[in-house]
């Protein structure tokens with residue numbers, strides 16, 4: 001558990017460091033569901049570590065029932081770019097496919113890049129929370145609630161009517 005400052009406010013972050021093993025994650029599925037953000041890290045000098053992430057991302061998505069979780073892909077060891085065996089295009093394609101944020105870091109030579117990735121993910125989580133709060137406040141508005149209640153029966157009627165159409 002870590003405290004950090006975001007937009008002048010102290011936030012508490014629970015971090016679980018896990019690994020992908022032959023039989024899946026070393027954490028429980030409900031911890032995947034519980035997470036607000038999941039950061040997938042690979043080493044740019046180890047192609048297998050990148051390729052494995054497809055399996056990881058597919059598994060995460062299969063356990064998540066909504067899209068509120070922030071997913072991030074981190075290309076670590078950017079100081080060893082001359083030994084890289086994963087192209088930026090491949091990483092970008094992965095991010096587009098899984099809707100991930102993307103960061104390049106060097107844990108050994110540029111710790112700021114690590115902090116930046118970490119804080120950006122926290123910011124995105126906070127922003128998602130704010131958006132959800134706004135939507136839920138909006139839905140609690142009596143005028144909106146009333147409109148939705150009127151619309152739902154109408155939609156119900158439409159569905160009934162449509163399902164009868166082929167027999168007419």
Ligand SMILES: Nc1nc2c(ncn2[C@@H]2O[C@H](COP(=O)(O)OP(=O)(O)OP(=O)(O)O)[C@@H](O)[C@H]2O)c(=O)[nH]1
Pocket residue numbers: 019076077078079080105106107108109
């Ligand atoms: N050159 C370079 N080496 C790094 C970097 N990050 C980690 N390493 C080295 O890579 C090796 C593995 O680092 P770890 O931090 O143990 O990696 P890990 O993924 O936590 O490993 P697990 O214990 O299997 O989870 C160590 O020798 C680190 O010094 C980096 O950004 N650049």
